[in-house]
Amino acid sequence: MEGSPERHSKKKVVAVVGGGLVGALNACFFAKRGFDVEVFETREDIRQAKIVKGRSINLALSHRGRQALKHVGMEEKIVSQGIPMHARMIHSLSGKQSPIPYGKKGQVNLIILSQNTSLLFAETYPNTKLNFDHKLQDWSAETGLMTFVRPDGSTEEVEADLIVGCDGAFSAIRKQFLRRSRFNYSQTYIPHGYMELTMPPINEEFAMKPNYLHIWPRNTFMMIALPNMDKTFTCTLFMPFEEFEKITTGDEVIEFFQKYFPDTIPLIGADALRRDYFRLPAQAMVSVKCSPYHIGDKCVLMGDAAHAVVPFYGQGMNAGFEDCIVFDEIMDRFNAVLPEYTRVRVPDDHAIADLAMYNYIEMRAHVNSKWFLFRKHVDNF
Ligand code: FAD
8 A cells, every 4th residue: 555654564455535433333343353454544643633623522332332332342332431311301492301211111312422522432343543634535436545635735546455445424435436327316405404502511510401301392403412521511503594594692592492492592601692603603414225235345435424314304314323333234144245344234224314304394394283292203302
């Protein structure tokens, strides 16, 4: 391989492009099998970063995701960094809180911290090398040669035996697929966006009960709050873009919260609300479906790169984790692993995308009902 001397190795090299949740887990799966694994991540190493950029959303880990973590010996490590959730807590307009336990007795859902810390668990395997500040620019399906751009504008070429595209919903790896014949692709943006707001601790304790998924269902709006290990809550406001855009001043933010989420104003803080609402614009949510997930024997897509789903089923990451375990199982049983992975996985991932979109559409069609009613059968919400 080109680039650096330590890359001269006889073992098969697997390049995982994208060090998000799915890329990190995938690196563990391939490393466990003895491959030399190189992960290429466009972001800098957060251990050296002065400011950690990017989304901070925390995610509910379900049984599906836990199974995959268990497979590579990471379940306990990750779970110990999470906060167990036993029930949802519904906040009415008057401020009344009503718990709704999850279906099965004793069932616990877990929150894990998202993108910011996940990649580091891949380092547990010595045959895994993390390459931060490597942004994939281009790659060849014929040779497996990838070109990465470095922060100083220079480029670096790296070759791999297998390229695993885990670079998220706007995947650069997938762009090559789009140029090929017989590649099916569709993407749909929904009219809702989401915005994250932080609820700080009060007297160094959680401002609300921590072992709950807090939900404020408000017809076409909804806010949820999930606890973090640092005793903050991440509140996520889901709302149509046009409603986000109607609010243009700090006073209007407070007016809006006073009308729909009055109990959260003292907890988030009026000044913080006035400021943080305008810190970042509301983020879009996209559903991506494609097929096949592979090109020849050189490249395969997993996670959001293969199937971004809207978050109303709470299974995007969990489905990505399941991709890893399914691929691993296929490696045990088939020679033509990549086509078999496409054959088995595409229908299941498309079904999850449809269920997530169905939940969203149902919810919009019944604007007078509560959001959570449409999600009550879903483990995570
Ligand atoms: P990502 O997490 O997007 O990671 C992709 C990585 O690739 C990033 O680190 C990025 O920096 C890197 N990258 C991108 N381009 C390049 C490039 N050119 N070169 C190198 N690196 C690159 N799922 C759940 O299971 N449970 C939940 O509760 C849940 N809640 C959600 C709530 C919200 C509001 C949203 C938006 C999503 C939610 N999801 C949930 C979905 C979940 O966030 C995604 O499915 C999951 O993050 C996908 O992981 P990934 O590793 O495939 O992609």
